Amino acid sequence: MTPDGRELVERRAKAYGRSLSDFVRIVLLSDVKEPPPPVIDPATASALIYELQKIGGNVNQLAKI
Numbered sequence: 001m002t003p004d005g006r007e008l009v010e011r012r013a014k015a016y017g018r019s020l021s022d023f024v025r026i027v028l029l030s031d032v033k034e035p036p037p038p039v040i041d042p043a044t045a046s047a048l049i050y051e052l053q054k055i056g057g058n059v060n061q062l063a064k065i
Contacts, residue, residue, distance in 0.1 A: 001009075013023035017039070026032065040048075 009024065010020055013020045016023060018026070
């Protein structure tokens with residue numbers, strides 16, 4: 001592998017929150033071209049759920065009007 005190719009693979013692995021070996025193993029040993037997206041931390045997930053609930057409440061109020 002060329003140094004540029006390795007750098008690209010390392011960047012993609014980092015973007016998915018995976019180690020280089022995990023990323024390469026997933027891509028080479030499965031039918032998928034890329035691993036699943038990285039896992040969201042619980043605090044971020046809770047914040048997103050809260051915001052979606054607020055938006056849902058607003059939509060519900062608009063529907064009643």
